[in-house]
Amino acid sequence: MLLAFDTATPAVTVALHDGTAVVAESTMVGAMRHGELLAPGIEQVLADAGVTPRDLTRIAVGVGPGPFTGLRVGVMTARIMGAVLAIPVVGVCTLDVVAAAVMSEEPFLVATDARRKEVYWATYDRESRRTDGPHVAKPDMVATRCPVAGRGASLYPEAFPHAIDPEHPDAAHLARLVVGAELSPLSPEPLYLRRPDAVEASARKRVL
Amino acid sequence: MTDGPLVLGIETSCDETGVGLVRGQVLLADAVASSVDEHARFGGVVPEVASRAHLEAMVPTIERACRGAGVALTDVDVVAVTAGPGLAGALLVGVAAAKALALALDKPLYGVNHLSAHVAVDQLEHGLLPQRCVAMLVSGGHSSLLLVDDVTIGVEPLGATLDDAAGEAFDKVARLLGLPFPGGPYIDRRSSEGHVTIDFPRGLTSSKDIARHRFDFSFSGLKTAVARWVEARELSGQPVPVADVAASFQEAVCDVLTRKAVDACTANGVDHLVIGGGVAANSRLRSLAEERAGRHGIAVRVPRPALCTDNGAMVAALGAEVVRRGREPSGLDIPADSSLPLTSVII
Numbered sequence: 017m018l019l020a021f022d023t024a025t026p027a028v029t030v031a032l033h034d035g036t037a038v039v040a041e042s043t044m045v046g047a048m049r050h051g052e053l054l055a056p057g058i059e060q061v062l063a064d065a066g067v068t069p070r071d072l073t074r075i076a077v078g079v080g081p082g083p084f085t086g087l088r089v090g091v092m093t094a095r096i097m098g099a100v101l102a103i104p105v106v107g108v109c110t111l112d113v114v115a116a117a118v119m120s121e122e123p124f125l126v127a128t129d130a131r132r133k134e135v136y137w138a139t140y141d142r143e144s145r146r147t148d149g150p151h152v153a154k155p156d157m158v159a160t161r162c163p164v165a166g167r168g169a170s171l172y173p174e175a176f177p178h179a180i181d182p183e184h185p186d187a188a189h190l191a192r193l194v195v196g197a198e199l200s201p202l203s204p205e206p207l208y209l210r211r212p213d214a215v216e217a218s219a220r221k222r223v224l
Numbered sequence: 225m226t227d228g229p230l231v232l233g234i235e236t237s238c239d240e241t242g243v244g245l246v247r248g249q250v251l252l253a254d255a256v257a258s259s260v261d262e263h264a265r266f267g268g269v270v271p272e273v274a275s276r277a278h279l280e281a282m283v284p285t286i287e288r289a290c291r292g293a294g295v296a297l298t299d300v301d302v303v304a305v306t307a308g309p310g311l312a313g314a315l316l317v318g319v320a321a322a323k324a325l326a327l328a329l330d331k332p333l334y335g336v337n338h339l340s341a342h343v344a345v346d347q348l349e350h351g352l353l354p355q356r357c358v359a360m361l362v363s364g365g366h367s368s369l370l371l372v373d374d375v376t377i378g379v380e381p382l383g384a385t386l387d388d389a390a391g392e393a394f395d396k397v398a399r400l401l402g403l404p405f406p407g408g409p410y411i412d413r414r415s416s417e418g419h420v421t422i423d424f425p426r427g428l429t430s431s432k433d434i435a436r437h438r439f440d441f442s443f444s445g446l447k448t449a450v451a452r453w454v455e456a457r458e459l460s461g462q463p464v465p466v467a468d469v470a471a472s473f474q475e476a477v478c479d480v481l482t483r484k485a486v487d488a489c490t491a492n493g494v495d496h497l498v499i500g501g502g503v504a505a506n507s508r509l510r511s512l513a514e515e516r517a518g519r520h521g522i523a524v525r526v527p528r529p530a531l532c533t534d535n536g537a538m539v540a541a542l543g544a545e546v547v548r549r550g551r552e553p554s555g556l557d558i559p560a561d562s563s564l565p566l567t568s569v570i571i
């Protein structure tokens with residue numbers, strides 16, 4: 017029984033997969049409320065499927081890239097549940113989860129909101145296999161007429177005129193990617209792609 | 225008291241990842257991982273650096289606490305976590321961890337107030353708190369005088385700093401004396417080698433200020449006065465007597481803190497003063513508080529230094545007390561509240 021979730025975008029998405037199919041799922045879009053939505057979402061999905069945490073055998077979590085605060089909620093939750101239940105935890109690039117839901121005849125991009133007028137992005141072939149990325153950049157640096165999935169496309173239509181679905185990742189796809197072994201999973205480490213903002217202490221200011 | 229549920233407390237409001245295990249009023253383990261070294265070169269805590277460090281330190285710190293207490297994670301009966309106040313992103317990591325623990329263990333969760341936890345931790349050291357006490361919390365983030373009846377219901381703020389926190393003043397003065405961050409322990413150490421030779425200002429102690437701010441503090445004027453004094457020395461080409469400046473500054477801070485704390489006790493007819501927060505580790509603050517409180521028949525309760533700074537044991541101590549008093553647990557949907565008011569002990 018695999019529990020999968022992702023909090024690296026405004027969507028807080030949770031799914032449960034029994035090895036054959038997704039048996040329960042929940043997606044709530046609530047920017048900045050990941051910390052409030054995720055645990056109740058997991059509780060709901062487990063209850064819907066009539067499963068207790070002890071029935072879980074594996075956890076999969078979206079490791080971004082995505083805004084740090086929300087991203088950490090998912091990764092922290094996955095690591096703790098894995099430690100308590102003594103089950104393996106794997107990470108999956110969130111952009112790959114978006115890409116897994118794309119139906120495209122041609123290569124495409126996934127671009128999500130990185131805030132500060134930037135996007136997290138990666139490129140994919142027709143089979144939704146990642147060919148480049150993930151990276152973080154200004155939209156006009158990666159502007160393209162190719163199809164673009166993810167919130168970045170609707171946020172920056174001038175850079176990405178050909179927007180396609182979906183806008184957010186869906187944990188059902190995350191679960192299927194892991195169960196189907198369609199990619200080699202990552203360790204549950206956040207893909208920050210940016211260093212923390214911090215300035216080193218300067219010489220002290222004069223008061224006289 | 226060695227019975228009662230096994231409470232695990234998580235603290236991540238600033239730069240310490242703290243995990244404590246408490247049963248009743250007995251401390252079983254207190255594991256702390258600090259990211260302070262990563263912040264030192266920035267001269268202060270960088271929130272994003274702290275948040276990243278909490279995420280990495282959490283599972284190992286929980287495991288270390290369990291090993292220290294000789295219990296399995298699955299033995300935990302109750303999970304308590306600092307829900308605020310503190311750095312928003314840092315709090316959120318701890319709250320997410322606590323929720324995941326409660327969910328996976330199927331045990332109750334209590335999101336609690338960091339400041340109340342600083343008071344409750346004294347129960348691990350000196351037994352149940354008296355019916356009524358005054359608490360003085362002094363650290364890099366807070367400087368408050370509180371009237372406490374039942375630490376699980378809420379505390380009445382008597383006064384607080386109007387500008388810098390006491391610990392912040394220690395950090396800033398340490399920096400201008402060329403001492404490392406965090407400044408408190410270095411100022412304390414250097415002070416012991418010097419003498420109180422300079423009469424630095426005592427903020428909000430004039431009769432005019434007392435009328436309006438009897439139990440409030442102000443440390444920014446003191447910090448500026450120290451800076452002016454040091455610069456005047458430097459400009460005149462004389463060496464700066466670091467130990468004497470440190471001792472004089474420390475005396476000014478401790479004088480105001482203890483004077484107001486004792487006044488708060490006598491004004492409220494209280495005969496117990498609890499001191500918490502990182503600055504409570506200051507040796508001069510402890511001795512001056514005991515000397516002055518003793519003159520008024522007031523007993524001073526100060527936990528050992530490791531329990532004064534931010535830690536998980538204090539959160540577990542408050543968790544154990546809210547369970548003992550039969551309070552309702554929190555839901556799994558509680559937020560991390562960076563400005564959680566003092567009147568809210570459990571959210």
Ligand SMILES: [Zn+2]
Pocket residue numbers: 338342363365501533534
């Ligand atoms: Zn504190």
